[in-house]
Amino acid sequence: MTGSRRMKLQIFRWVTFIAAGLFFLVPIWAMFEFSTRGVGENAPRTFANWKAIADFPELVGPLTLSSSGIIASLELAAITSIATLVVLVPTMVWVRLRLPRLRRVIESISLLPLTIPAIVLVVGFWPMYQWIGININDSILTLAFAYIILVLPYAYRALDAGLAAIDVKTLSEAARSLGASWFTVMWRVIVPNISSALLNASLLSVALVLGEYTIANNLLYPNLQVEIVSLARTNAGVSIAVAVASLLFAFVLLVALSFVGGPRRQSTKATERLVQTYARDFSGGTR
Amino acid sequence: MTATVETPARAGVEVRLESLQRRYGTVTALNDFSLTLGPGELVALLGPSGCGKTTALRLLAGLEEADGGRVVIGGQDVTGLPANKRDVGMVFQSYSLFPHMVAWENVAFGLQMRKVGAAERKRRALEVLELVGLAPYANRYAVQMSGGQQQRVALARALAIRPKVLLLDEPLSALDAKVRSRLRDEIRRVQLEVGITTLFVTHDQEEALAIADRVGVMNAGHIEQLGPPTQVYTRPATPFVAEFVGLTNRLPGNVKRGAVVVRGTELPLVHPDAPDGPAIALVRPEAVTLASDGDMGDGPLVGNVIAVAFLGATSRVTVDLGDITVLVQLPTSAAAAHPAGTRVRLELRTDPVLIAREEKAPVEA
Numbered sequence: 101m102t103g104s105r106r107m108k109l110q111i112f113r114w115v116t117f118i119a120a121g122l123f124f125l126v127p128i129w130a131m132f133e134f135s136t137r138g139v140g141e142n143a144p145r146t147f148a149n150w151k152a153i154a155d156f157p158e159l160v161g162p163l164t165l166s167s168s169g170i171i172a173s174l175e176l177a178a179i180t181s182i183a184t185l186v187v188l189v190p191t192m193v194w195v196r197l198r199l200p201r202l203r204r205v206i207e208s209i210s211l212l213p214l215t216i217p218a219i220v221l222v223v224g225f226w227p228m229y230q231w232i233g234i235n236i237n238d239s240i241l242t243l244a245f246a247y248i249i250l251v252l253p254y255a256y257r258a259l260d261a262g263l264a265a266i267d268v269k270t271l272s273e274a275a276r277s278l279g280a281s282w283f284t285v286m287w288r289v290i291v292p293n294i295s296s297a298l299l300n301a302s303l304l305s306v307a308l309v310l311g312e313y314t315i316a317n318n319l320l321y322p323n324l325q326v327e328i329v330s331l332a333r334t335n336a337g338v339s340i341a342v343a344v345a346s347l348l349f350a351f352v353l354l355v356a357l358s359f360v361g362g363p364r365r366q367s368t369k370a371t372e373r374l375v376q377t378y379a380r381d382f383s384g385g386t387r
Numbered sequence: 388m389t390a391t392v393e394t395p396a397r398a399g400v401e402v403r404l405e406s407l408q409r410r411y412g413t414v415t416a417l418n419d420f421s422l423t424l425g426p427g428e429l430v431a432l433l434g435p436s437g438c439g440k441t442t443a444l445r446l447l448a449g450l451e452e453a454d455g456g457r458v459v460i461g462g463q464d465v466t467g468l469p470a471n472k473r474d475v476g477m478v479f480q481s482y483s484l485f486p487h488m489v490a491w492e493n494v495a496f497g498l499q500m501r502k503v504g505a506a507e508r509k510r511r512a513l514e515v516l517e518l519v520g521l522a523p524y525a526n527r528y529a530v531q532m533s534g535g536q537q538q539r540v541a542l543a544r545a546l547a548i549r550p551k552v553l554l555l556d557e558p559l560s561a562l563d564a565k566v567r568s569r570l571r572d573e574i575r576r577v578q579l580e581v582g583i584t585t586l587f588v589t590h591d592q593e594e595a596l597a598i599a600d601r602v603g604v605m606n607a608g609h610i611e612q613l614g615p616p617t618q619v620y621t622r623p624a625t626p627f628v629a630e631f632v633g634l635t636n637r638l639p640g641n642v643k644r645g646a647v648v649v650r651g652t653e654l655p656l657v658h659p660d661a662p663d664g665p666a667i668a669l670v671r672p673e674a675v676t677l678a679s680d681g682d683m684g685d686g687p688l689v690g691n692v693i694a695v696a697f698l699g700a701t702s703r704v705t706v707d708l709g710d711i712t713v714l715v716q717l718p719t720s721a722a723a724a725h726p727a728g729t730r731v732r733l734e735l736r737t738d739p740v741l742i743a744r745e746e747k748a749p750v751e752a
Binding site: 271 | 469477482496541544
């Protein structure tokens, strides 16, 4: 009785797993297939499109050229995830310790960007970025301001789960009574105990920034996705090759990051996290 | 390794809390709260939840700021100092070990904050762990230890910095009964060995009475009575203390000329100047004895045993007098003569008693 039920569950799991796997892999495989087609009816497979990626300096360029889409996107990803953590972690800890009544308010503010369509955000950002471009800097890296807001809901959720798992109040009071300054409390006590939440938050930020198109395009900043789209207008094969390459690149990057976190952690946790991240990455990346 | 421990030879310091005030919005947690702990003394603050005992401790620790009053530790006014500058060791009710550090690293944390060198830090941490009997667990994480072990590490961590005051905020509440009494005695042993001035906050009267030099019974933001455990128990100063500390029978009676007459027995009053009128005498279960011989007619103190609770050396017998039930505490051997269903006569010992007036009576000022 229970044996057959377990069997059914097992089958259900595999069917779900395979269906979901196909859902994710088939489009990528199709893109790969398309990017390696030769010209003509029965032309043999060719990697010409892939080789051609290097010929587009606006895409990859030399590593020093920060105007190239991929470098800009990577820099933005780094700046955004670090800045988000620096702003959010102390705020959330402080609210938990001293202003618990404000928690709801902070939470709804943080989740707000999720409810506003990206295109509406652009309309709001537009005049600000005009001012920033004139008075501060017109570098593409100023996009980080917008991206911090964009990743806020995801980072908030990830950090909130991490902070909920530890007794922030007691731990910090214990550290305080042992002579720790607030900075030490944060750095030596809170941060090490929410490291997986920090990692989650930054993985989500990186994934979101690497896939962001709407805001960059409408504010006229050529990040990776914008370059891919503009390339598609002139050379579809190369643009698809780049798209596949960037997906693989993001995948490798996220896998690498998720293993940086903790050698002490079990592999099951790392995999679990990765699956979660990818599930979110897909919804985030298509914004 | 022998158990020779280099105990900090520092004699305890005097701690004074002077007219502390603390309000939360409209709620007054502490009202003109004053308490002086002698050097090396262990004072327990005992009271129901919300009585302000934890607030007093947190004000002393610097985890909260007083609205008024002073905190003086060893002659130094620390009222304005933040928690990390007060030199106070604290053990919390909930488990508070840093989860990412093993036991000895936890204990060494405070020493690191005081810029003690790495080797010295570890040596001293292991030493204090030995003091609390946990040296073999030095390399365990909190999740690898039982609740009692975690609290002992927390105690070691608090003591490692050689603080001027040790604060214990219901450190035993999360533990099960057996571990609790063992750790309670352990805390007392270590406290005496180190000789540190200690404030112990608890809602458990047994804990407070068992280990404190003096017990302060708190109610609604102030201390109702402060004294040695035996005094608080045997000579409660107020009805609140009488009812909060130990079990108490509430027996209706009548005050007349400095004594209260309860069901025909005249009991002297602790405060003989009480005005005449109806009152409730507060009588300890051990101030009542049972007899089942002689006249078992319908006297005012004759009733039936309805339950006998075996507590070990003593037993608690519940007697139904018709309109009220009375608890009687007896040696178990004596209680055996009165199983449930026995008809018994109560005898009240004529010790001075406290009285309470009916709570609903509006005459009380």
